[in-house]
Amino acid sequence: MAIAGFDKHQFGTRLNEVLFASQPIQSVEHLFGRQQELDRIEKALFASGRHIFIYGDRGVGKSSLAATAANQYQSADSEYIDIGCSPDATLKSIVANIAYRAIHASRLRKTKHNASMGIELRFLKAAVVSETTQANLHEEIVSLADAVDVLREAASLHSERPIAVLDEFDRISDVNERAAFADLIKQMGDKKVPLKLIFTGVGKSLDELLGAHQSAIRQLEGIELPKLSWDARWDIVLAAAGAFGISVDKEIYIRIAAVCDGYPYYAHFITEKMLWSAFDDSDLVSEIKWEHYHTGLRDAIESISAELKRPYQEAVNKRSGEYEEVLWATADSEYLERFMKQMYSSYEYIMKQRRSSLTLNYDKFCARIRKLRDTSYGAILINDPSNPGLYAYREKMLRGYVRMQAEAHGIELAGEKIDQTVRQTMRVPSSASRGYYTSKPPPGIHWERERRNGNDQEDT
Ligand SMILES: Nc1ncnc2c1ncn2[C@@H]1O[C@H](COP(=O)(O)OP(=O)(O)OP(=O)(O)O)[C@@H](O)[C@H]1O
Ligand SMILES: [Mg+2]
Known part of the structure; x- marks a missing residue:
């Protein structure tokens, strides 16, 4: 046992609680270097009718920021609605998907009251009391106005303060479908729909993602996400090592920060492998050595995604x-x-x-x-x-x-x-x-x- 107080199982389990090479960050204590962006999102969400669009390069941490912000905003009576966009997705299919998720997470279902809690339902009434499919919901949405009504009903069914993340919006291949979302959120504002949306997408600008005309709408707060700052990069390393009472020499964590080129995935991955290498050391480790770093780097290169x-x-x-x-x-x-x-x-x-x-x-x-x-x-x-x-x-x-x-x-x-x-x-x-x-x-x-x-x- 090379790390005091941990057997292999305990070590692996704990490692998985502090490093996230394969999944977006969900909560603020693990999200480094994004305080400014989180603050901007939080403030923007106070404004009625305003929604968020996080954009930037692949892998910079868009989904992580969106998930963390959504978890902060969403009221405790439900989980936020998480939607992944696919190439064939349309505005209607996404609205139907949101409604479907909202019904399943519904306050009405949870309290097992079929009494409507004062919520007036036109589109979703049948769906709440009987089993329904996404396709059924999809069929009911004919116009944009219908979509807005469906979202209003879904919002009131879902929770006190509902929010949905539309992740990887850029994957929707039809430009017209993407552009239609600008009209949707304008109308959601006019009709005071109490549902917030956070979009994420790979792109250099909102023009690229929504089209030049639609990207200018006032209801959208655009957050361009840069690569991770230097101190945030080494915070990933230090926080993870710190969870095991291990210190890391400044030269080593700066090397990791330089090598990862601002992509948090690499920082997580190298650190994960480096800490395993420390665990495998036959001596008791209280400080990371260069050989742990170099073994970790080589292991990371070997097992990086194909x-x-x-x-x-x-x-x-x-x-x-x-x-x-x-x-x-x-x-x-x-x-x-x-x-x-x-x-x-x-x-x-x-x-x-x-x-x-x-x-x-x-x-x-x-x-x-x-x-x-x-x-x-x-x-x-x-x-x-x-x-x-x-x-x-x-x-x-x-x-x-x-x-x-x-x-x-x-x-x-x-x-x-x-x-x-x-x-x-x-x-x-x-x-x-x-x-x-x-x-x-x-x-x-x-x-x-x-x-x-x-x-x-x-x-x-
Ligand atoms: N601020 C951060 N602090 C620490 N780790 C982060 C941060 N942001 C992202 N990560 C980690 O980096 C990796 C990539 O993050 P994420 O999936 O959020 O990026 P993305 O921009 O959505 O990527 P893609 O373009 O592939 O969808 C994940 O392993 C995540 O846990
Ligand atoms: Mg993502």
Whole structure:
């Protein structure tokens, strides 16, 4: 037993209570770095008729923020209504789904009174007293006005203060169906329907998700969710280790924060594997060691979801090892969009860390980068449509996985942009002396290093 007071079962059970690599956060004590957003949502929900739309990149934590905010708002007499949107979903099918869930969670059912508690029901009356299906409800909704009435009845059946999360709204493939939600929430406001909605969706803007005309409506509070801040990233690590009375050296939790690229999933996953590695240690552990971190990182890479791994493997598999180094070069730097010259500079830096001579000259390197846009190479990169010389990750979250791979091979990549106060406190040397890295680290601090063509911002 390497962690005082825990056998394997107790350890695994407790770990599952403090780390959530595979599910959205539900409550505020586990949601780090989102206090401002939570506060904005809370305030907006006081306003009658106002609803919330959380949008941003895949994996930044949209569902977690939505679930936590919904749990805070929803009155204690019921659970909030949780709806996942599918590609074939329509406004009617979603309204029918909300009504169906509301009836099942209904106060009337719970109290086993069939007396209506003063609620006047037109659409849902039959459904409350007898079994009904979602399809039955769907048939009853003919017009938008019907949908609004159904929601009003569903709200009063459901609870004192009802709220529904419409998660992954971007998956609804029909643009007209998506746009129709703007009209729905306008009318919900006019008719004073006491149901709140929180939408989440992958996208850069509300225009993209609802259409330019509909996104401007006043009833919608748009919350653009950025990647997780540095301190929130290391809070994930520290809170989890703290639950076992284990301390983590600052250099280690900052490495995790840098490698995860702002995606909380990676931070949870690396920490989970790192703590298991500490548990498996034959000595009693009260502080995380570098070997726990490195084993944890490697284990995390191995068991990361196949969907994230696949493009990397497609780019690297059956090809010379050089492709891996080219790929790492794309994930270096604090800037998410980069020019060829800058990526080549990263490549030079990586080869120096590997103590290898440059195997690819500039032209060959460029040819390989361009290939990384092809599906046969994982379709990893895309060109910025407004500036074709700039390259970005097609799936931004993949950048984090590439950074983890580089780190596991002893290559420290530059972190992405961090604010000045954090920068001042973070003078982290490379960790070569700890017997893991095979090559000598560069002098100085890796995210402040100067490189030829390395200053992405000035180099245009
Ligand atoms: N603020 C946070 N603090 C700690 N962990 C978080 C936070 N936000 C999200 N997570 C964790 O990160 C992972 C991804 O979060 P979530 O599923 O909410 O993201 P998402 O943006 O909805 O992703 P997707 O685009 O795939 O739907 C989950 O494991 C979740 O537990
Ligand atoms: Mg989600």
